Amino acid sequence: xxxxxxxxxxxxxxxxxxxxxxxxxxxxxxxxxxxxxxxxxxxxxxxxxxxxxxxxxxxxxxxxxxxxxxxxxxxxxxxxxxxxxxxxxxxxxxxxxxxxxxxxxxxxxxxxxxxxxxxxxxxxxxxxxxxxxxxxxxxxxxxxxxxxxxxxxxxxxxxxxxxxxxxxxxxxxxxxxxxxxxxxxxxxxxxxxxxxxxxxxxxxxxxxxxxxxxxxxxxxxxxxxxxxxxxxxxxxxxxxxxxxxxxxxxxxxxxxxxxxxxxxxxxxxxxxxxxxxxxxxxxxxxxxxxxxxxxxxxxxxxxxxxxxxxxxxxxxxxxxxxxxxxxxxxxxxxxxxxxxxxxxxxxxxxxxxxxxxxxxxxxxxxxxxxxxxxxxxxxxxxxxxxxxxxxxxxxxxxxxxxxxxxxxxxxxxxxxxxxxxxxxxxxxxxxxxxxxxxxxxxxxxxxxxxxxxxxxxxxxxxxxxxxxxxxxxxxxxxxxxxxxxxxxxxxxxxxxxxxxxxxxxxxxxxxxxxxxxxxxxxxxxxxxxxxxxxxxxx
Amino acid sequence: xxxxxxxxxxxxxxxxxxxxxxxxxxxxxxxxxxxxxxxxxxxxxxxxxxxxxxxxxxxxxxxxxxxxxxxxxxxxxxxxxxxxxxxxxxxxxxxxxxxxxxxxxxxxxxxxxxxxxxxxxxxxxxxxxxxxxxxxxxxxxxxxxxxxxxxxxxxxxxxxxxxxxxxxxxxxxxxxxxxxxxxxxxxxxxxxxxxxxx
Numbered sequence: 001x002x003x004x005x006x007x008x009x010x011x012x013x014x015x016x017x018x019x020x021x022x023x024x025x026x027x028x029x030x031x032x033x034x035x036x037x038x039x040x041x042x043x044x045x046x047x048x049x050x051x052x053x054x055x056x057x058x059x060x061x062x063x064x065x066x067x068x069x070x071x072x073x074x075x076x077x078x079x080x081x082x083x084x085x086x087x088x089x090x091x092x093x094x095x096x097x098x099x100x101x102x103x104x105x106x107x108x109x110x111x112x113x114x115x116x117x118x119x120x121x122x123x124x125x126x127x128x129x130x131x132x133x134x135x136x137x138x139x140x141x142x143x144x145x146x147x148x149x150x151x152x153x154x155x156x157x158x159x160x161x162x163x164x165x166x167x168x169x170x171x172x173x174x175x176x177x178x179x180x181x182x183x184x185x186x187x188x189x190x191x192x193x194x195x196x197x198x199x200x201x202x203x204x205x206x207x208x209x210x211x212x213x214x215x216x217x218x219x220x221x222x223x224x225x226x227x228x229x230x231x232x233x234x235x236x237x238x239x240x241x242x243x244x245x246x247x248x249x250x251x252x253x254x255x256x257x258x259x260x261x262x263x264x265x266x267x268x269x270x271x272x273x274x275x276x277x278x279x280x281x282x283x284x285x286x287x288x289x290x291x292x293x294x295x296x297x298x299x300x301x302x303x304x305x306x307x308x309x310x311x312x313x314x315x316x317x318x319x320x321x322x323x324x325x326x327x328x329x330x331x332x333x334x335x336x337x338x339x340x341x342x343x344x345x346x347x348x349x350x351x352x353x354x355x356x357x358x359x360x361x362x363x364x365x366x367x368x369x370x371x372x373x374x375x376x377x378x379x380x381x382x383x384x385x386x387x388x389x390x391x392x393x394x395x396x397x398x399x400x401x402x403x404x405x406x407x408x409x410x411x412x413x414x415x416x417x418x419x420x421x422x423x424x425x426x427x428x429x430x431x432x433x434x435x436x437x438x439x440x441x442x443x444x445x446x447x448x449x450x451x452x453x454x455x456x457x458x459x460x461x462x463x464x465x466x467x468x469x470x471x472x473x474x475x476x477x478x479x480x481x482x483x484x485x486x487x488x489x490x491x492x493x494x495x496x497x498x499x500x501x502x503x504x505x506x507x508x509x510x511x512x513x514x515x516x517x518x519x520x521x522x523x524x525x526x527x528x529x530x531x532x533x534x535x536x537x538x
Numbered sequence: 539x540x541x542x543x544x545x546x547x548x549x550x551x552x553x554x555x556x557x558x559x560x561x562x563x564x565x566x567x568x569x570x571x572x573x574x575x576x577x578x579x580x581x582x583x584x585x586x587x588x589x590x591x592x593x594x595x596x597x598x599x600x601x602x603x604x605x606x607x608x609x610x611x612x613x614x615x616x617x618x619x620x621x622x623x624x625x626x627x628x629x630x631x632x633x634x635x636x637x638x639x640x641x642x643x644x645x646x647x648x649x650x651x652x653x654x655x656x657x658x659x660x661x662x663x664x665x666x667x668x669x670x671x672x673x674x675x676x677x678x679x680x681x682x683x684x685x686x687x688x689x690x691x692x693x694x695x696x697x698x699x700x701x702x703x704x705x706x707x708x709x710x711x712x713x714x715x716x717x718x719x720x721x722x723x724x725x726x727x728x729x730x731x732x733x734x735x736x
Contacts, residue, residue, distance in 0.1 A: 005567060007581070030583055115585040171580040171595075171606035172567065243606070250605035254544070324609035336611030336633060342625050342659055344651040348554065350590035351646065383588065458585065 006175045008168035011139045012078075012106060013038035015146030020181035022073035022101070023051040025061035027430060028459035029080030030115035031169035032108035036078055037462070048183070054456075054463045057401070057430040058083035062090040065103060069094075069159075070195055072187030074102040074150050081109040081122050086401065086431070088125070091159070095129040096205045097195045098157040101184050102150035106162045108169050111290055112321035115166075117381075117398070119319065121290035126161040126267060130209055132216050133267035134162045134225075135242040139173040141265065145225065147178060152219060156212055165289050167321065168243050213268065220270040226263060228273050230280075233258040237281030239274065239298070241265065241288040247327035248287065264288075269297060278304060285330060286310035289322050351386055357517035358384045360489035360497075361422075361451050362392045364515075367494075368501030369420070376416060380404040380432075382424035383458045383519075384451050395422060402431025409435065409444050417445045418505045425452040425466035433477060436512070440478040445508045447501070450474075451489075453519035454526045461522030468533045474512050483511040490517065545575075546599040547697050548608040550627045553619035554644045555587040561710065562617065562685050563594045568706035569698045570598050580606045589646050591623060598698070617692045619685060620644045621656045621668065628663075637666040638692050638733070640684065667691065669732055675725055680718075683725035690729020700730065 006014060013035045016024060026036035039045045039052040055061040058079040068075035079087060084107045091105060107122035126133035134149050136142035142164065149160045193201055220226055231237075240248055241264040248257070262277045264270075278284055278298075283306055286295040295310040309315040315330050316322070325335050352358050361384075369376065379385060379395035380403065387394040397407055404421040405428075412419040423432050428450050439446050452470060456462040466473070474484055483504060487497045497515075504511035518526050549566070553559040563579055570577040580595040595608045610629045616637045618624030624639040631637070637660050643653055660666050669691055671684035686707065693700050704723055711718045 005571060005577075030585070034583070114582075167580060167606050170583050171578055173578045173603070173606075174571075174576070246604040246606065250609060253604065323607050324605045325611075328609070335609060338611065338628055338631060338633075340628050340659070340663070342628070344655055345622065345625060346647065346649050346651060348589070348591045348623075348647055350555065350585050350588040353556070353588060386588065458588075460583075460587075 002177045003174050004177065005172050006139055007034055007170055007172050008139050008142050008164055009034035009108070009170070010038045011143040011175045012146055012162070012164070013042070014175070014177065015143040016076045016104075017042060017045050017048065017050060018178055018180040019102075019147050019150045020074055020183045021050060021076055022183045023053070023065070023068045024076045024078065025053050025055045025064045026078040027055055027058050027061055027083060028456050028462040029083050029108075030459055031110055031166040032078045032080045032083070032106065033459045033462070034169070035106060044180070054465070056465050058087035059090060062087040062094070062105060065105070066090060066094050066097070069099045069101045069103040070189065072101045073184045076104045076106060078106040079108070080116065081107055081120050082116060082118065082400065083107070084122055084125055091125065092129050093197060094159045095131045095209055096197055096202055098205065098208065099153050099159050100157065100187070100189045100194070102153040103159040104146065104149045104153060104162055105159060106164070109163060109165045109290055111165055117400070119290070121293055122161065122163045123267065123290065123293045126163065129161070130213060131158055132160050132219065134160060135265050135267070136162070136164065136168065137242050137245045137263070137265055138168065139171070139175050141225070142168065143175050143177070145265070148223065148225070156215060158209075158212060163242075165243060165321070217268045217270060220266045220268055221273060223266060225266045226270050226273060228277060229261045229263070231257060231259040231261060234260065234281050235283065237277045237284050238262070239264060239277065239284065239286045239294055241294055244287045244289050244322050244327065247322055247324045250324040251328040251331060251333050264294065269294065274298065278306065283307040283309065285315065287316065287322070287327060287330065349389060351389065352383060353521055355520045356383070357453055357489045357515065357519070358387065358451050360491060360494065361449065361515040362387045362394045364489065364494055364497040364501055365420070365422070365449060366392065366394055367498045368505060372418065372505070376411070376418065377420045377422055378404045378407040378411065379421070380423040380427045382427055384422060384424055387422070401427055402435055405432050405435035405439065405446075405448055408446050408448070409439050412444050412446050419446050420505070421446060421448040423448065423450055424457070425450055425454065425470060426456040426464040428470075429465035429473070433473060436474070436477045436479070436510070439510045443509050447504050447511045447513065450512060450514045452514050452516040453522075454516070455519050455522040455529075457519040457522055461519065461525035463529050467529055470514060474514070479510055479512050483507060483509065484514070486514045486516055488517060489515040544601060545697070546597070547615070548613045549596040549598075549696065550608060550613050550616045550630050551594040551596060551618070552616060552623040552627055553592060554623060554646065555582075555590050555592045557619045557644065558685055559592060559594055559619055562689050563596055565686070565689055565703060565706040565710050566596055566696065566698075568709050569702040572702045572705060573698050575600055575698070576603050578603045578606050591626060593623075593627060598696075615692060615695045617688060619688065621653070621660060622651065625656060625659055631663070636695065637663050638688060638695070639666075639668050640672070640688060641668045641670040642672050667733065669729070671729070674728055674732070678721055678724050678728060680721045680725075683722050686722045686725035687729040687732070690726035691733040693726070693730050694733060
């Protein structure tokens with residue numbers, strides 16, 4: 001069979017193509033972006049007519065995927081962990097409606113927050129929604145589990161959550177492919193009210209979901225992904241999930257692993273396998289990437305009458321990404337330490353690129369705000385968040401997608417006038433529009449700077465939904481045309497732009513200033529999207 | 539490290555976001571495929587790519603590889619496009635590991651340390667080497683091929699047949715035309731010559 005060198009993300013994408021998906025939807029977010037990007041670029045996907053769409057946000061992505069599933073076909077929606085917060089409403093309710101065509105939601109967690117605001121563990125969402133969770137330990141298993149996941153989804157009529165973490169998402173290894181399948185035929189649900197979650201129907205659907213739980217656990221026991229392997233030393237039993245398994249094996253390379261080991265890659269937890277392991281040993285060690293999800297379930301409130309070690313008792317760090325060394329240490333294995341230390345090393349934080357349009361936007365904004373007290377600028381998530389660092393020191397918040405506008409509204413309501421919001425074009429389309437509607441509805445004294453670089457830049461230049469329609473969207477929310485400006489953020493326009501900022505900061509109502517200049521590293525991507533737009537116009 | 543037929547090379551490739559360490563990793567990747575060895579290569583995506591510190595863990599073996607991350611204390615080589623970045627990952631280096639680093643700093647921070655201290659620290663790791671890859675690349679007619687000078691210098695340490703690295707460059711730069719392929723192969727060879735002291 002064909003073998004390809006694939007990132008974990010790409011293995012999931014290739015598997016989705018081979019498993020016969022009809023559509024994949026996503027909003028870009030590290031470390032999940034490369035899944036959808038791969039399908040968009042895949043010749044095979046194009047030939048199969050697969051719809052690979054960037055969406056306005058994660059909620060619309062999951063909803064569209066549910067629609068595909070309703071029509072009897074296979075769909076995938078992908079996001080980073082915090083994206084699942086945005087998509088939580090359709091995700092939770094899709095567990096109640098159930099699936100018709102196979103439905104997989106992929107959430108990529110980012111322990112250690114390499115590119116994120118928190119390190120939340122998506123497995124809690126899976127348990128919350130009462131759906132099966134798949135947590136592959138390597139690239140090959142990620143590929144295999146997508147195939148299995150679609151079958152599982154259709155067998156039980158349930159959405160399936162696949163949870164990966166940064167290290168698997170962005171690590172490349174050889175992956176052997178399976179024979180590709182065609183897409184499903186169009187086939188609506190037998191009961192055309194299955195997806196109508198009126199209370200009377202929702203209550204029945206919830207009963208159905210609850211009644212499936214035993215079967216889900218049986219699958220966890222019998223699918224073959226969860227493995228219980230006996231060991232000669234019964235002093236300790238080990239439960240390990242996902243990628244953490246690799247770190248154990250790394251430490252025991254060329255040695256037999258002495259302890260009984262339960263490897264978990266599928267949930268709900270297989271109770272009987274857990275019990276079998278725990279009964280056979282004196283103490284238990286739980287190793288998992290992310291929160292102590294299994295460890296807490298195992299211990300409960302009252303414990304199991306045997307010591308349980310893991311992240312909660314300090315055997316492993318309470319937070320952050322695991323690695324071979326901290327896992328080795330949990331087994332008492334010490335690693336070689338070099339003697340050198342260099343006290344002169346300094347950090348090198350990420351920064352705006354040379355020539356980035358945001359630099360000119362922040363310089364103009366800073367100058368216009370100089371006459372006011374500081375601390376007025378609520379911002380958002382994107383490259384422009386780097387405006388928090390020197391030399392700009394321009395922004396005072398970054399909480400979640402779209403929060404710049406709504407937080408600035410709240411700050412203005414509290415008396416901080418003028419309040420300023422800085423938000424990117426793609427983030428504005430993701431979750432900024434509704435906040436702007438709120439501001440217009442109450443004529444909030446607020447100045448919103450949309451830094452429009454015509455792309456989703458931080459994640460590598462994906463299509464921005466704002467391209468070609470930003471002004472009409474802003475005006476459509478009811479912003480007065482006299483208080484919407486489009487400026488060109490360049491050195492030579494600095495004085496002119498400062499004046500516009502000053503005028504609008506003084507205005508006691510909603511102002512929107514769109515600072516438009518292309519991202520300098522995504523010029524090629526932007527040009528391609530513009531060409532597509534002009535074709536649509538013709 | 540080559541006992542009982544077991545072969546492994548753990549390589550940290552270091553630099554600053556935007557310096558193109560991915561092209562080095564890709565070249566090693568193609569060579570590994572031709573050599574029919576197992577590999578795992580962990581990359582940095584996302585925010586750090588904007589001028590921040592970035593590294594790639596490249597693992598090669600003739601047996602299946604478990605961890606995507608190189609354990610601390612076990613890297614055979616730190617290959618760095620930037621001198622200070624080479625030192626950032628010193629804890630990963632094994633007892634016999636070496637550093638091969640570019641000479642020239644990427645100064646996008648106001649508090650860049652004393653360069654002489656950095657060079658001295660690199661050279662105090664036995665068998666390590668600092669190369670002015672940018673200057674060597676300029677002499678060959680393409681400043682962009684500095685990365686391939688460094689890869690060439692590391693070739694013997696990586697332990698894959700040199701011809702396979704050359705083939706990798708042919709694959710990697712094929713889209714950019716014959717001249718780019720030639721320049722980058724010349725850079726690869728030059729790097730190896732420098733390492734071997736010719």
